[in-house]
Amino acid sequence: MKNLVFLGAPGAGKGTQAKRISEKYDIPHISTGDILRANIKEGTELGKLAKSYIDKGALVPDEVIIKVMQARLAEDDCKKGYLLDGFPRTIEQAKALDNITTVTLAVNIVVDDDAVVRRIAGRRMCVCGESYHISTHPSDVCDKCGAKLYQRDDDKEETVKSRLDVYAKQTAPLIEYYSDKGVLVDVDGMQDVAEVTKEIIKVIDGNC
Numbered sequence: 179m180k181n182l183v184f185l186g187a188p189g190a191g192k193g194t195q196a197k198r199i200s201e202k203y204d205i206p207h208i209s210t211g212d213i214l215r216a217n218i219k220e221g222t223e224l225g226k227l228a229k230s231y232i233d234k235g236a237l238v239p240d241e242v243i244i245k246v247m248q249a250r251l252a253e254d255d256c257k258k259g260y261l262l263d264g265f266p267r268t269i270e271q272a273k274a275l276d277n278i279t280t281v282t283l284a285v286n287i288v289v290d291d292d293a294v295v296r297r298i299a300g301r302r303m304c305v306c307g308e309s310y311h312i313s314t315h316p317s318d319v320c321d322k323c324g325a326k327l328y329q330r331d332d333d334k335e336e337t338v339k340s341r342l343d344v345y346a347k348q349t350a351p352l353i354e355y356y357s358d359k360g361v362l363v364d365v366d367g368m369q370d371v372a373e374v375t376k377e378i379i380k381v382i383d384g385n386c
Contacts, residue, residue, distance in 0.1 A: 179258065179259050179280075179282055179386065180203055180205055180258070180259030180260075180261075180282065180283070180382060180386045181259055181260060181279060181280060181281050181282045181283070182199070182205075182259065182260065182261045182262065182281075182282070182283050182284075182285060182382070182386075183261075183262045183265075183266070183281050183283070183284040183285070183356070184196055184261065184262065184263050184284075184285050184287065185284055185285065185287070185349070185352055185353060185362075186286060186287035186288070186289065186367060187289060187291070187294050187342055187345050188294065188298065188338070188341045188345060189289070189293075189294035189295075189297045189298040189338070190287040190288075190289045190294065190367045191287055191289070191367055191371065192263050192264075192287055193209075194371060195287065195371075195374055195378060196209075196261050196263040198375045199261055199375070199378055199379070199382070200261050202379060203259065203382070204258075205255075205256075205258060205259040205260055205261055206255050206256060206261070207261050207263060208247075208250055208251075208260050208261065208262050208263065208265075209263050209264050209265075210243055210246065210247065210264050210265045211264060213246050213247070213250055214232075214238065214243075214246060217246060218232075224242065224245055224246050224249065227242055228242055228246070240268070240270055240271055240274065243265065243271065244271065244274045244275075244278075247265060247275065247278065251278055251279055259282075259386075266352060267348060267349050267352075268348050268349065268352075269352065269355055272352055272355055272356075281356070281359075281361055282361060282385070282386050283361055283363065283381070283382060283385050283386055284352075284356035284361050284362045284363070285363055285365055285378055285381060285382075286353055286356075286362055286363065286364045286365065287365050287367035288364050288365065288366060288367050288368075289367040289368055290368070291339075291342055294338065294342060295335055295338050295339065295342075296313075297311075298333050298338045299329075299333060299334065299335040299338055300312045300313055301329070301330070302315070302318070302327035302328065303327060303328055303329070303330055304320035304322065304323065304325050304327050304328075305323075305325050306320060306322055306323040306325060308321070308323075310327060361385075363381045363385065365377050365378055365381060
């Protein structure tokens with residue numbers, strides 16, 4: 179059974195690697211954000227409840243997130259495993275997850291903070307949907323449509339540093355939590371994307 183949790187700071191590459199790994203092992207890549215949006219779109223009871231908090235600008239409480247996760251993990255496509263990205267975010271959520279299912283492996287993608295800031299703060303977006311990085315695309319014009327590129331507020335350096343602070347306080351303790359359970363493996367996220375994928379596959383094949 180491949181019940182996987184991906185850990186790592188914002189910008190560590192969790193989303194990119196999760197997509198690759200879920201395709202490799204044919205297990206669902208589960209993101210709480212995606213689930214909440216789907217429930218809201220479908221107008222489910224959980225979706226309505228989540229929307230009531232979001233509309234007020236409030237965080238969706240743990241009990242709502244956990245109900246959403248419990249329902250999702252009970253679906254047929256999770257029978258041979260799953261990959262959780264963005265959940266759990268706190269020790270309380272991790273303990274609640276333990277009451278629902280057994281995590282067989284927690285993969286911690288390790289990158290240094292300076293690299294994260296460079297990665298995220300260097301991103302530039304276009305209104306047509308294309309994205310670039312100043313390290314490989316120094317021009318401020320989109321190659322596809324010719325529009326001027328812009329930097330999202332979330333990608334600004336001060337915002338990135340703030341997100342890293344939140345991660346260190348709330349989510350990083352999960353590293354110790356899963357290490358104490360004997361299911362945590364660190365992976366060097368400073369390598370090329372393909373190399374990180376290879377290392378994660380090696381870790382999964384050796385532990386699941």
